[in-house]
Amino acid sequence: MTTALIVAFTYWLVYWIDESFSWQALVRPIVAGPIFGLVLGDVKTGIILGGMLEAIYMGVVSIGGGAPADAYVATALVVTYVIQGGISLEAGVALSFPIGTLARNINTLVLPMHAYLIRWFEKFAAAGDYKSYSFLQQIYRIVFSRLFHTIVIFLGVWLGGDAVVSFFNVLPPYILKGLTVAGALFPAVGLGILLTMIYKKELTGFMIIGFVLVAYLGIGTMGIALIAGATALIFYFIDAEKKANASSSKGEELF
Amino acid sequence: MTTALIVAFTYWLVYWIDESFSWQALVRPIVAGPIFGLVLGDVKTGIILGGMLEAIYMGVVSIGGGAPADAYVATALVVTYVIQGGISLEAGVALSFPIGTLARNINTLVLPMHAYLIRWFEKFAAAGDYKSYSFLQQIYRIVFSRLFHTIVIFLGVWLGGDAVVSFFNVLPPYILKGLTVAGALFPAVGLGILLTMIYKKELTGFMIIGFVLVAYLGIGTMGIALIAGATALIFYFIDAEKKANASSSKGEELF
Amino acid sequence: MTTALIVAFTYWLVYWIDESFSWQALVRPIVAGPIFGLVLGDVKTGIILGGMLEAIYMGVVSIGGGAPADAYVATALVVTYVIQGGISLEAGVALSFPIGTLARNINTLVLPMHAYLIRWFEKFAAAGDYKSYSFLQQIYRIVFSRLFHTIVIFLGVWLGGDAVVSFFNVLPPYILKGLTVAGALFPAVGLGILLTMIYKKELTGFMIIGFVLVAYLGIGTMGIALIAGATALIFYFIDAEKKANASSSKGEELF
């Protein structure tokens, strides 16, 4: 139970620090792995496992609030199971997937609580009480934001890896294979959310061009960023010039 | 002569079916080969020869009405010569080229007949007699469309491959080599016709870009189709917006 | 001293011929090398050395008047040093770099002289005396253009390679390495000058696209020239159409 308390507290503290920058950096496996390794007395294993988990979770990022798995919870529990429970590194990595996917849904479970807190903010706003508004923001993030996650971590460590491991061992192989397949689909969630935010049918052509440049020419994300930025610049100035001409009948030119 | 009749009839029938969908599918060597093989009692040879001929005639397609060789006539005769005349597969393939090129010109020879039929259509149109117009369309395609081709096939089989082979055997090697060179030039015919239909000097730039994407970046036809479609979309919406702004002085925006 | 005179005269003559076409062709190492070899009695060495120097100076060109090294002076002296002074081909090539870089600055040293001549042109122009103006152009280019360069060549050959070589031999290795590093930076001079002449912030996007096409897709200079030409055409016609629509309220279309 001491271990459970330590890991849970570390989970909360690191999240709190990371979140103080809206950073999503300390909570990545590659950083969080060593930290949990440190508090559990085996930094090296933490580092290595962090690297292994990062390799898997590299593409699982929170876009539009839509990460399909919780890499941070998975890292916390898996590092603990390996160091304390003595399961192998590989088994730990295999475990990380169902854990991460299940953990993602804590956010959904605590939604009613969040909905309740939102109403407080609205009250302060209506009263023009910006000081209380600010204060609540602090309370929210420190106390409520990861309350349940922390409890889950505590329970997960307390109940122990054995229970979890034995559970996954009885699963037929196509289940784990299926989770891998699902993993390949997950990034579509974030992209889908982004699309609902920015898609306009008139601009479909640009999306297709971005796709072709990567799929057919393998131009890489940075290359596509440069091309996209350049294209945006070009169309911005075309548009700006058009607007300038329209508003001033004198027909002055931007370029 | 029975063989000649069977092959000629098959030629006409398959063309008729294919043409009932404006399909240009059954008449391709890869499909027509097996069919002629079937009626001649050696499907397997038909299939293989069809594959070999398709490999050669893959790029010879009717664009703008401008195919430079008749792959279908070549397939009919070559398959027959190989199965019936006992010449080798390779010799058959070599023969296909001069045969296909010569056969292409049947269309030109029968042009006066077509010109005559056209006037009938015009008469029915002027009389508003759409039923006779429709009827003539059926007669035209069933009876006249491939009348001479069918006769040529009949004669070609009747006179036999030997005559044709011995004719080509006396040719010096640079002749066949020259036909290959000509084959490399042929696709220019279809492309040239297409250009006369769509080329506008103001859009030259787009043609160059399409060229560079394939010639320098090897992007493939489907990739270029996607890029071209995307570009067309972009310019369509730019144009449409411009038109919208021009027609409504209120300056409403499409995007 | 005869050699010095011959080499210096050759230098002046070849420059004069080349310059009669504003050519920058005869003065390239690959052509000038054989010529100096010829007058020094060893064409073969001249050809080979010319090739070696060209390989090094290939990227060193005069853009916007901004070549960072004088390949022609370097060629003249190095070929002479190798053929007459008997130093090795490789040593000659190594020498070419400091020589070329130093020689570049002769232009700066003689600037006051040029400034003086400029005023003569201005006088003739003010008088509408186009004949004298033309005459002065001839005098300028034949006599003054390379006067000091020719003297430098004369001195360089007269004093001999030994002096120069022994000078460079005492240099620590990082100096020559440093010159190579500088050589990699030099093309930035010409590009920087060009940019001051054509850069407009509204067109930055096009520059970025050009960069990406080469840096990420390795499209080559000719490919980029085609793409750039095509893009320019497209935007020219878009612009022209816009102008046409604006000037004629009848809304006639260019395309």
Next chain:
Amino acid sequence: MTQVVKGLTPQEKKTLFRITMRSNLMNGSMQAIKRQAMGFTYALIPALADLYKGDKKKMAEALQRHDTFINTHASFGAFLLGLVYALEKQKAEGKPVSSEMITNIKASLMGPLAGIGDSIFHITLRVIGAGIGINFALEGNIVGALIFLLIYGGTFLAIKYPLLKAGYTLGTNYLKDLFEKGLVQSLTKAASILGLMMVGGLVSSLMNVTTPLAIKFGETSVALQTMLDQIVPEALSIITVFVVYKLIKRKVSITMIAFGMIVFGIAMSFLKIM
């Protein structure tokens, strides 16, 4: 472009279906003079019959209006059939749709549609289908032919009705836009851009004109083709297409050009230039 018309009447549906069936004969009376003039008119007749049945004079006008040169892709042409059906309908209903308007739309869209259709079907899908099928065929496996029929032939047929409906929808719902905002022009231009980019690409992917010429000096030799490739790859292919284009513009017949190519090819091969 492909919105579904919600309130398509049973009559419209029936007519659209009948046009689709008849469009199968688009290439039926193809010849070098008026190309698919009769095939196109034939396909349109169900629509004309609906609209002008009672009126011999209008029917004659309509038949004559369409019995003119047209050349387009047999399957993508369905889009044009749909659009023209919509136009004829508006015209029959008394809307200000002139005969010229219909003719112009046909003339301006047939080329781009041919470019798109030929690229997708005659070139891309046919080559993919044949490429996969040939391996089977060479082993004597009939599956090769079937794969080809599926990939090329199947899509060819499947696409007709949707395209026809899309054309009709566009013509019916957006006619006002199409004319008032000059969107037909925009559409034509966009289609031409699409077509021209693909033709540009096809010059490189479809053709491969090369020369074996080499310049020899002593021991070293330079292949002319290598030099050309360094300047502009496929330069000879481009020149060939350009020459053919110019010849056609000058009314040289296709047959003449094809024969010319054979003579030229034999000559070049005799001279060892190509």
Next chain:
Amino acid sequence: MTQVVKGLTPQEKKTLFRITMRSNLMNGSMQAIKRQAMGFTYALIPALADLYKGDKKKMAEALQRHDTFINTHASFGAFLLGLVYALEKQKAEGKPVSSEMITNIKASLMGPLAGIGDSIFHITLRVIGAGIGINFALEGNIVGALIFLLIYGGTFLAIKYPLLKAGYTLGTNYLKDLFEKGLVQSLTKAASILGLMMVGGLVSSLMNVTTPLAIKFGETSVALQTMLDQIVPEALSIITVFVVYKLIKRKVSITMIAFGMIVFGIAMSFLKIM
């Protein structure tokens, strides 16, 4: 876009700095309902305090104006904070800046900024940082984590203040332009172009949905994936994104979609389709 405001007053500087500090908590009270509504408002409070301190009513209006759904990248969102600060300032000074205007600008820019920020940080820099760092990590070297923090985390922090200032400068110096010439629209459109091109690219680089299905005929077999790749590579990835997009549009929850993917994945794996 990134010109430096020459005459930034000490007060403005102080406020900008305080907004930057507070913007660190942008994701602080993130939830699925109003996302960063509170984080954004919290970050803006130094500005609102300056402008509306004396006036409870205006302060309440401003707080309520911003306490609404917003979702953007935590670091690129700083640009929006700067722009909104400038708008609020003009509004407080009596310029014709309506409440709707501010809301519209937020609504139209948050998506594009998210697209850009997510692409650069969540995807590019994170992957580069992790890619380099992982090698060290697998050897048990803590440097891996530090490299990751530097490349991804360092730039994340470093970019905030400059972006905030750029947004404020744009809002202050070019407001007239922005509105009169419709440049906000142009900006939004340009940002959307940027975002959409990157999303298009990400479909291919981020996803890799494939099928092991093969069609067997006798000895030869054709992998379905090979055929798909020849037609459109990553076709299955595109379809997946499109389906998810449609589901979200139809208000299916993210959790449902994620669970559905797991169920689907297991089913496909059971059936050996994927």
Next chain:
Amino acid sequence: MTQVVKGLTPQEKKTLFRITMRSNLMNGSMQAIKRQAMGFTYALIPALADLYKGDKKKMAEALQRHDTFINTHASFGAFLLGLVYALEKQKAEGKPVSSEMITNIKASLMGPLAGIGDSIFHITLRVIGAGIGINFALEGNIVGALIFLLIYGGTFLAIKYPLLKAGYTLGTNYLKDLFEKGLVQSLTKAASILGLMMVGGLVSSLMNVTTPLAIKFGETSVALQTMLDQIVPEALSIITVFVVYKLIKRKVSITMIAFGMIVFGIAMSFLKIM
């Protein structure tokens, strides 16, 4: 742009030819102050002599008008000579062509033409010619020099007259268009687009600034260059060009910059940073 003027008079032809000849001396009195001012004027004199022979005052004005800073590619500049000849002719005939107009056109086109000409000749053709020629040269074969002269030097000369004529034609036939429709601006913009895209490409193809620096931690080490390449390849080259551009804008002389580079290079090599 390259239409042939049908009715070119013998006088015009003669003048165009003489300008071509004289344009060979374009770089003749090149110096850092007014660059090709005199070379350009010298080349134009046959035209000026035709137009203003009788009129000393107008001749003086014309000479002074052109005896000003100009810097362009010696061979592509011929296009500008042709255009200016046409403008001077219109002016001499009393058309409303002002002196400023001529100066503006020269100023706006000289840069783009330099960009295009330098890219094609100084860089592309020279590198191709040299690349092929060097192999011969290294074997002691004189053919290398000849190939270079042919590929680079031959095209350089061959292009002058056609470009001159194209410029003159454009100026003569489309002058009305050019001014009324603002096509000179369009032309300049198009030329700038062309030039800038090529300069963008040249940064990558012409330059290759790298660093051998590596960060070592225990056994593993990361090459800084590898990291840079993953973020933006040729990042150092871009920075170098940008710094030089800024220095030139701040009036630092080319000589200073070149010397600075040598000092910098030696320092970097001494410190093992580059």
